Amino acid sequence: MKKIYNPILLSFFAMILTMACRDESKIIYDTAKLPSGVYARMLAVPPGTAVISSFDATNFPFQVEVVGVGVNSNAIKQLTINVRYLNDTSGVVKPVVSLGSVTGFTVNQQTQLPNATLSITGAALRTALGLAPTDLKLNYQFDFTTQLVLNDGRVFSAANFDPNMSNSFYLAAYEYFTVLKLVP
DSSP, X not given: OHHHHHHHHHHHHHHHHHHHTOOOOOOSSOGGGOSSSOXXXXXXXXXXXXXXXXXXGOEEEEEEEEESSTTOGGGEXXXXXXXXXXXTTSOXXXXXXXXXXXXXXXXXXXXXXXXXXXXXXXXXXXXXXTOOGGGOOTTOEEEEEEEEEETTSOEEETTSOOGGGTTSGGGHHHHOOOBOEEEO
């Protein structure tokens, strides 16, 4: 009886383990499970590095796609892009300033999602932060953050993201920081 009991018991525990670990969802990032129902993802972001000697001519693009409002681009009030300048030990050299807001969202016909683009040059970025060309130092960083505001009053940013989404694809527009290292 003991020989029969052990295989049955082991089979029962194996069945429980396989059932407890099964994931019903076939979608890797299931938007229906997001508590807020809305998120933005960046389709184009600034480059990861910039050369000091050609910094002013460097283009810093931001292209955002908003998921969760359907094809209603009028639900989106704006996406604000902010930047601060950090030294090589992540100390703040220049505090956060706004680079501007994207307000004209249009629905992409392929994805059926609202899209918008904002682009800024290195020269305009320097001016916004009040930096002279000589303030650009090796290994200093530009830290970009975004804030999405809907017309119903909801605001999404790094300050109010869901910690359950930390280190995930959905974190992109709110705590996605593009860090630029300036190389000689």
